[in-house]
Amino acid sequence: MHQPSRACGIDFGTSNSTVGWLRPGERVLLDLEQDKPTLPSAVFFNADEDTTSYGRAALAEYLDGFEGRLMRSLKSLLGSSLIDGYTEVHGRALGFRDLLASFIGELKQRAEQGAGRRFEHAVFGRPVRFVDEDADADRRAQDTLEAIARQVGFQEISFQFEPIGAALHYERSLTNEELVLVADIGGGTADFSIIRLSPERARRDDRQDDLLGNAGIHIGGTDFDRALSLEAVMPLLGYRSKMRNGAEVPSSVFFQLATWHTINFAYSRQAWADLQHIYRDALARRELDRLCRLVGQREGHWLALQVEQAKIDLSAASSTQLALERLEPGLAHTLTGDAFVAATEALVERVGACVATLLADSGLQRDQIDTLYFTGGASGVPQLRSRIAAEVPNARRVEGDLYGSIGAGLAVEAARRYG
Numbered sequence: 001m002h003q004p005s006r007a008c009g010i011d012f013g014t015s016n017s018t019v020g021w022l023r024p025g026e027r028v029l030l031d032l033e034q035d036k037p038t039l040p041s042a043v044f045f046n047a048d049e050d051t052t053s054y055g056r057a058a059l060a061e062y063l064d065g066f067e068g069r070l071m072r073s074l075k076s077l078l079g080s081s082l083i084d085g086y087t088e089v090h091g092r093a094l095g096f097r098d099l100l101a102s103f104i105g106e107l108k109q110r111a112e113q114g115a116g117r118r119f120e121h122a123v124f125g126r127p128v129r130f131v132d133e134d135a136d137a138d139r140r141a142q143d144t145l146e147a148i149a150r151q152v153g154f155q156e157i158s159f160q161f162e163p164i165g166a167a168l169h170y171e172r173s174l175t176n177e178e179l180v181l182v183a184d185i186g187g188g189t190a191d192f193s194i195i196r197l198s199p200e201r202a203r204r205d206d207r208q209d210d211l212l213g214n215a216g217i218h219i220g221g222t223d224f225d226r227a228l229s230l231e232a233v234m235p236l237l238g239y240r241s242k243m244r245n246g247a248e249v250p251s252s253v254f255f256q257l258a259t260w261h262t263i264n265f266a267y268s269r270q271a272w273a274d275l276q277h278i279y280r281d282a283l284a285r286r287e288l289d290r291l292c293r294l295v296g297q298r299e300g301h302w303l304a305l306q307v308e309q310a311k312i313d314l315s316a317a318s319s320t321q322l323a324l325e326r327l328e329p330g331l332a333h334t335l336t337g338d339a340f341v342a343a344t345e346a347l348v349e350r351v352g353a354c355v356a357t358l359l360a361d362s363g364l365q366r367d368q369i370d371t372l373y374f375t376g377g378a379s380g381v382p383q384l385r386s387r388i389a390a391e392v393p394n395a396r397r398v399e400g401d402l403y404g405s406i407g408a409g410l411a412v413e414a415a416r417r418y419g
Contacts, residue, residue, distance in 0.1 A: 007121035007156075007418035008111060009165065009410025012104060012145070014075040014187030014220060015377060016403050017041050019111035020411025021119075028169075028408040030114035032107070033057070038403050039110065041187075043103055045069045045089045054106050062301060070301045073222055073260035074103055076188050079130035079141035087264060097148065105152035120155040123414040125162040125406050127189035128216025160413050161214055162186070162406045163193035166375040169409035170400055171197040178370040179212075181355075181395065183388050184406065185379040188223075190351045191216040192358050194369070205416065213362035217354045219347050221311070221378030222260050228314075229258035229307045231343035232335050233322070237291040241284035249282055250274070253291070256300075258307075263300040271295070290327040299326055314340045315380050341383050352387040359391060369395040375405040 002024060009020040016038040020028045029037035033055045044058035047068040053061055062070040069089050077083050077096050086093040112118050130141035142159060149157045163182040170180065177198035184191045194212040201210055230239065239254040253275060256266040265271060275295060282288045294303060306322050313320035314337050324331040359366060369392040379385060379402060389397060401408070 005411065005415035005419065007123065007414035008115075008119045009123045009125070009407055009412070009414045010107065010111075011125045011162065011165070011407035011410060012075060012107065013041055013406075014073050014189075014222060015041060016187075017103075017107055018404055018407030019107060019114075020404075020407040020409075020414075021111070021115055022411045022415040028411050029404050030111050032110045032114065037407070039107060040072075041074050041103065042070065042072045043074070043099065044071075047090055050090065052102070054103065059305070063305070069264060071099060071261075071264070072301070072304075073187065074100055076222065076261045078144055079137050082261070083141075083144060097144070100145075101148045101151050104148055108152055108154070120153070121414065121418040122149065122154050122157055123165075123410045123417060124149060124157060124159050125165050125410050126159045127186075127218075128161050128163065128191040128193075128214045129189065129218060132218045156418065158417060160410060161191065161193060162189075163191045163214070163375075164195065164211065165407075165409035165413060166373065166400060166405040167193060167195045167197060167409065168202075168412045169405045170373050170398070171199075171202050172412070174199055174202075177201070179364075179368060180371045180373050181369045181392055182373045182375070183355075183379055184376045185351075185374075185381075185384065186220050186376040187378065188218065188220040189216055190219050190354065190378075192355055194358065194362050194364065212364065213358050215354050215358035215361070217351060219351055220376075221308075221381075223347055224311055224344050224378060224381060224384075225260070225304065225308050226255075226258040227343045227347060228311055228335070228340055229304070230254065232339045233303070233307055233333070234258060236287060236324070236327070236331075236333060237294065238282060238284045238287035241282065241287055243278070244281045244283060249278060249284070249288075253295070257294070257303065260304060263304060266295055266300055267298055290331075294327055297326070302326065310335050311340070311381070315382055344381070344383060348384050348387045351384060352391060355388055355391045366392050367394045371396055371398055373398045373400055375400040375402055377402050 005022040011018045019030050032039040039055040042058040044053045044061050045068045046066050048066045086095050131137040163184040167182045182193045192215045196210040234254045241249050256262045279288050310320050318337045322333045372395040
């Protein structure tokens with residue numbers, strides 16, 4: 001390119017977001033926070049100071065103990081029944097659509113500040129499936145994202161599948177043709193594309209013939225967090241313990257606390273009243289004391305952050321320890337890699353089956369794939385990576401920029417589409 005593109009590529013992710021802009025001789029990704037190209041997809045409404053913060057600052061204020069509401073995994077609202085609902089912030093009702101508009105508007109503003117120019121044209125990444133096995137809900141999710149993007153000031157908006165965005169970024173490094181399976185495992189979805197890439201093909205405007213197949217499933221890093229939390233952490237709070245009548249303690253509060261975008265539901269007046277009722281007839285009083293302390297002090301996001309970090313640690317080590325003094329003085333809990341594998345076995349198998357189906361539907365043999373390209377933060381989970389690789393055993397494994405490949409590739413697509 002001889003001049004900067006007039007458009008940007010936006011990867012609005014479940015856990016992290018990036019914005020790419022193609023410029024001659026410059027890094028593609030724009031810095032969004034603290035000289036970093038990633039902005040964690042988090043918003044904190046600080047009740048003490050009546051302010052709103054985003055990204056790392058939002059997480060820091062929450063962990064520093066400010067009173068308020070932390071919202072994460074915002075993208076998970078797209079395609080869900082929650083998108084038309086409301087939540088309470090500072091005593092006022094806030095629509096979830098407005099919450100997403102607040103974050104995407106902030107993302108746009110930071111990108112424009114970093115670029116020193118306005119962006120009115122953008123290619124947004126989207127998962128292959130916002131919603132599994134429901135084409136109407138999937139279409140509504142994209143329509144919702146487009147409407148929000150227009151609301152915050154984008155005039156021309158188009159979409160590209162996130163794994164294809166990653167493929168276009170990888171293609172810029174190639175010297176020969178490759179048949180590539182792109183595995184994009186983000187915070188909310190696992191998406192796959194099979195595409196022919198080469199320096200010659202990169203110059204084509206129409207790449208339809210190069211794309212041999214797409215598939216996706218609504219499983220990502222936050223699902224691994226939830227599975228690990230329920231299997232290995234929530235029992236410390238009374239999950240699967242018994243009531244006096246022999247029944248199990250109702251599980252809804254544990255699932256709320258283990259799922260990023262429903263944690264705040266555990267703090268409602270009705271949820272607290274239900275918890276008090278359960279406590280009276282529960283046998284595991286010590287564990288329920290921890291649960292009541294967690295909910296009463298609104299520490300659900302803090303615990304979820306500990307579990308998320310444990311997942312990251314267990315992707316590189318055989319064990320890790322959770323320090324849980326906020327629940328009980330001196331409380332610590334060791335998590336093992338074996339427990340993590342057991343907790344996520346069903347999720348891993350479903351992702352592997354998705355890859356097998358993609359290969360079959362594409363009419364390709366397993367040994368025809370030259371390269372398996374990993375991107376997305378959750379692609380670092382060892383058992384998941386191994387299961388995907390087992391479907392294409394002869395492919396060489398390449399690790400892209402786990403958090404930046406998609407945004408950079410979408411910038412390439414934005415320059416192609418809008419100049």
